[in-house]
Amino acid sequence: MAEVRLEHVSKHFDEVVAVSDFSLSIADKEFVVLVGPSGCGKTTALRMIAGLEDVTSGSLYIGDRPVTNVPAKDRNIAMVFQNYALYPHMTVYDNMAFSLEMHKTPKSEIKKRVQEAAEILGIQELLDRKPKQLSGGQRQRVAVGRAIVRKPEVFLFDEPLSNLDAKLRAQTRVELKKLHERIATTAVYVTHDQVEAMTMGDRIVVMKDGIIQQVGNPLELYRAPANKFVGGFLGSPTMNFFEAELSGAPDSLRLKTAGFTLNLPRSKASSIEHYPEKRVIVGIRPEDLRPAADTTANNTISLLIDVVEPIGSETYVFGAADDVALVAGVGRDSLVKAHQNVVLTPIMDNIHLFDIRDEKTLL
Numbered sequence: 001m002a003e004v005r006l007e008h009v010s011k012h013f014d015e016v017v018a019v020s021d022f023s024l025s026i027a028d029k030e031f032v033v034l035v036g037p038s039g040c041g042k043t044t045a046l047r048m049i050a051g052l053e054d055v056t057s058g059s060l061y062i063g064d065r066p067v068t069n070v071p072a073k074d075r076n077i078a079m080v081f082q083n084y085a086l087y088p089h090m091t092v093y094d095n096m097a098f099s100l101e102m103h104k105t106p107k108s109e110i111k112k113r114v115q116e117a118a119e120i121l122g123i124q125e126l127l128d129r130k131p132k133q134l135s136g137g138q139r140q141r142v143a144v145g146r147a148i149v150r151k152p153e154v155f156l157f158d159e160p161l162s163n164l165d166a167k168l169r170a171q172t173r174v175e176l177k178k179l180h181e182r183i184a185t186t187a188v189y190v191t192h193d194q195v196e197a198m199t200m201g202d203r204i205v206v207m208k209d210g211i212i213q214q215v216g217n218p219l220e221l222y223r224a225p226a227n228k229f230v231g232g233f234l235g236s237p238t239m240n241f242f243e244a245e246l247s248g249a250p251d252s253l254r255l256k257t258a259g260f261t262l263n264l265p266r267s268k269a270s271s272i273e274h275y276p277e278k279r280v281i282v283g284i285r286p287e288d289l290r291p292a293a294d295t296t297a298n299n300t301i302s303l304l305i306d307v308v309e310p311i312g313s314e315t316y317v318f319g320a321a322d323d324v325a326l327v328a329g330v331g332r333d334s335l336v337k338a339h340q341n342v343v344l345t346p347i348m349d350n351i352h353l354f355d356i357r358d359e360k361t362l363l
């Protein structure tokens, strides 16, 4: 059981800054997900925790132990890689037993731990098989089993589900979460997939260009993103963004675009009381943009539909309101068609406002 702490950790590869001033405390037994687009530095951050990459500056702790200069093998961590890295010539049992044998664990203890892990993962019948005789999902479980048997202080996962098909991914996501509850060990998990991050993390860390953008529990970040990047990264279809002009008196502020005008509720207006700019970036999630019950009321947007996407549980329409491209959830039973107009209204209390200068959330 261990807390993991990174203090002002940076990693430079010559002139490339892969991770910059990364500070984070991960609580004992917590499941933290590092998420961000390709190249944002999440794998490098994980590899530094693992000891597979030196830090350029900063300090790392596992429990109370400084580990910045401790080699990987002495950190008491176990890592599950994207490609699973199983030994092809060994059976599942031997793959799982290998690291314990290296540590000269007694044979009876190895047997007990492998069987325990196999039982947790439901792979008891596969112990005599070789990796090539397994499906992708089974290989993934063996890779996890190999990490479990070591009873590490910290689990590190590097995109462990990317080789699975969509259905198996969703299933394995749930399994890994249950597993984490059962073995109650600190876990750091890297993914570029925002759904994986949202569904698995006790907390998620959103990264961009080597820099932490925001840390928090998934719904907190979804509902209150710190900036436009986080707002756009979490959620699918992605949040709508458009620029609007602020007009009107402070107690009746409006957001104007060429095609529509929205009246800001007081709660939102107060957030921009001291904002000196005339223009602002507006963010509206597709699920917060719904068909208007009264098409002549305030705060309506007439959208000319380009594409209709029924996904079963919801139907999304993509289109434009004058020069503003928007996507909206119109309800799964909607019969709207491409090239029609639909009148929408945003849930105004849920809209987001970002500073036009630095794209930070206006509070």
Ligand code: ATP
Binding pocket: 013, 016, 017, 018, 019, 036, 037, 038, 039, 040, 041, 042, 043, 044, 045, 192
């Ligand atoms: P992905 O999801 O594509 O794996 P990532 O977010 O995990 O991306 P990293 O692999 O951590 O990103 O890479 C961060 C940055 O550091 C990138 O610009 C990458 O090109 C660079 N980088 C990573 N490893 C090295 C290396 N060994 N030498 C030079 N540059 C590197």
